[in-house]
Amino acid sequence: MAKELNEAFYQQLQELQEVDFVLVELNLYLDTHPNDMQALQQYNQLVQQRWQLAQEYENNYGPLMHFGHSYSRHPWQWKDAPWPWQV
Amino acid sequence: MIDQVRYYYPYVSPFDPCPPMRVKSYVVPPNLFVSYQPVNLPQNTPREALKLGTLWPIFYSPYPIPGSP
Numbered sequence: 001m002a003k004e005l006n007e008a009f010y011q012q013l014q015e016l017q018e019v020d021f022v023l024v025e026l027n028l029y030l031d032t033h034p035n036d037m038q039a040l041q042q043y044n045q046l047v048q049q050r051w052q053l054a055q056e057y058e059n060n061y062g063p064l065m066h067f068g069h070s071y072s073r074h075p076w077q078w079k080d081a082p083w084p085w086q087v
Numbered sequence: 088m089i090d091q092v093r094y095y096y097p098y099v100s101p102f103d104p105c106p107p108m109r110v111k112s113y114v115v116p117p118n119l120f121v122s123y124q125p126v127n128l129p130q131n132t133p134r135e136a137l138k139l140g141t142l143w144p145i146f147y148s149p150y151p152i153p154g155s156p
Contacts, residue, residue: 029124032110036126077138 003061003080012057013087016064019050090113091148116148 003009028064033039054064062077063070064084072078091114099107128143136142 018137021137022142024135025136029142032124033126038127 003082005082009061010087012053012060012077016053016057019046022046023050044064091117092151114150117146121145149155 021043023043023046026039030036030039030043058064058070062080063072066078092112092156093115094110094112096109097111099109124143128145130136130142131139139147141147
């Protein structure tokens with residue numbers, strides 16, 4: 001069964017990608033600035049936001065990760081196209 | 088802002104079999120000029136950050152390809 005690729009699918013995926021990228025940047029920044037409280041707060045806030053976005057996405061379109069890091073509905077959803085690199 | 092494209096003028100041999108390139112250029116990344124990143128720098132929005140490849144505008148490099156429009 002293929003996913004329904006509507007406007008919302010792309011929007012949610014893009015938001016997730018944006019938050020993920022900012023998290024990477026802040027992660028690398030915090031590696032060299034471990035005492036920057038403001039950046040740390042921003043990081044933790046975004047972790048929470050990412051978690052919410054990921055959950056919303058997975059509820060609608062199936063697992064983002066496999067090998068036990070995401071839930072799947074019946075029937076097994078991991079094999080459903082498109083895969084992230086096909087979007 | 089520091090100009091990120093620099094030029095140099097290589098030696099051209101009189102026996103050069105090809106039409107010589109008299110000017111060559113290279114790009115310097117902006118992070119070279121920031122030794123330790125200051126705190127509380129202005130940030131791009133997440134959307135811009137993903138598109139430009141950096142969260143902080145001072146680290147943005149357009150990486151222009153010399154000679155391209």
